[in-house]
Amino acid sequence: MLNHTLLSQLTTLLPSVGEIIFDFLVGWWWDKEKRKRILLFSSSAFLVSIPVFFQAPLVRIFPWLSLLLTFVWVALSFHWRKQPETYIWGDLLWGFSWSWLCGSIYWGWLRYYPSIHIPIEAIGLPFAIWGIRKGWGLIGNYFYLGSLIGTAITDLYFYIDGLIPYWKELMVTDPTLVKPLLQGAIAQVQTIWGISWAILLANTLLGISLWGLVKKKTHHIVFASAVLSTIFTDALFLVAAYLGIG
Numbered sequence: 598m599l600n601h602t603l604l605s606q607l608t609t610l611l612p613s614v615g616e617i618i619f620d621f622l623v624g625w626w627w628d629k630e631k632r633k634r635i636l637l638f639s640s641s642a643f644l645v646s647i648p649v650f651f652q653a654p655l656v657r658i659f660p661w662l663s664l665l666l667t668f669v670w671v672a673l674s675f676h677w678r679k680q681p682e683t684y685i686w687g688d689l690l691w692g693f694s695w696s697w698l699c700g701s702i703y704w705g706w707l708r709y710y711p712s713i714h715i716p717i718e719a720i721g722l723p724f725a726i727w728g729i730r731k732g733w734g735l736i737g738n739y740f741y742l743g744s745l746i747g748t749a750i751t752d753l754y755f756y757i758d759g760l761i762p763y764w765k766e767l768m769v770t771d772p773t774l775v776k777p778l779l780q781g782a783i784a785q786v787q788t789i790w791g792i793s794w795a796i797l798l799a800n801t802l803l804g805i806s807l808w809g810l811v812k813k814k815t816h817h818i819v820f821a822s823a824v825l826s827t828i829f830t831d832a833l834f835l836v837a838a839y840l841g842i843g
Contacts, residue, residue: 634818637685641740641822644693645747646830648700660705667701670694674737685736689819692737695721696744709768711761715749735816743809743820747802747827754798758791786835802828 656663671694677687696718703717722745725738755761763782767775785791802824809821 633685634815637689637736637815638818638822640686640689641743641819642826642829644689644696644740645744645823645826646833647693648696649830649834652697652700653704656701656704657708660701663701663705664698667694667698670697685815688734688736689740690737691734692725692740692744692819695725695737695741709765711752711755711764715745715752718745718748736819739816739820740823743823744827746805747824747830750798750802751827751831754794757794758785758788760785783835799828 652663670690674687674690674694677683677690679687699718699720702720703714707713707717721741725741728734728738729742755764760782763778763785766778770778786795806821806825809817809824812818812821
C-alpha cells in the first residue's frame with residue numbers, strides 16, 4: 598500500500614502555494630491584462646503535462662512523426678507571433694517547441710541512456726539564454742527554462758534515490774512484465790531516504806515557483822507555472838505507477 602507518510606508530507610507543502618495561486622486567479626481575473634496572465638499560467642501547466650501523457654506514448658510508436666511535429670509547432674509559433682492578438686501564444690509555443698524537439702530525440706532513440714537525458718533536454722538551453730539576454734521571446738524561453746529545471750530536479754531525485762536501474766529496465770522490458778519493476782520502484786520511493794529527498798526537492802521546486810509568482814511579470818509567471826507543474830505531473834505519474842501495480 599502506498600506509504601501514507603509520503604502523501605501526508607507532500608500535502609503539507611501545498612497550502613501556502615495554493616493560497617498564492619488562489620489570490621492570483623481570483624484577484625486578477627477582472628483585469629484584462631492579468632486575466633491573460635492567468636490563461637498563460639494555465640496553458641503553461643497544460644503544456645508541461647503533454648510530453649508526459651501524450652508525447653511519451655506517441656514517440657515510442659512513431660518517433661519520426663513526433664519529431665516532424667516539431668516543425669508544425671515552430672511554423673504555428675511564427676505564424677501566431679506575427680499577429681499582435683496571438684503573439685504571446687506564439688511565443689509560448691516557441692518554448693514548447695524546444696521541449697517537444699528534445700523529448701522527441703531522447704525518448705524516440707536514446708531513452709535507454711538516462712545519463713544523457715538532461716544533456717539532450719538541454720539542447721535548446723544556449724538559444725534560450727541568448728533570447729533572455731537579448732529580451733527576445735521571453736515567454737517561450739522562460740517556459741522552456743522552467744520546464745528544463747523541473748525535469749533536471751526530477752532526474753536528480755532518480756539518481757539520489759537509486760531509481761536509475763529501474764528506469765533502464767523499464768525501457769527494455771516487455772510492457773506485460775513491468776509490474777514487478779514498478780513494485781520495486783515504489784518500494785524504493787517509500788523509504789525514509791526516498792521520502793526525505795522527495796520533500797526536499799519538492800520544496801526546492803516550490804521555492805523556485807514562488808520566486809516567479811512574486812515577480813509577477815508575464816514571463817516569470819510562465820516560468821513559475823512550468824516549474825510548479827512538474828510537482829503535479831510527477832505526483833500524477835507516481836499515482837499512475839501505483840495504480841499500475843494495484
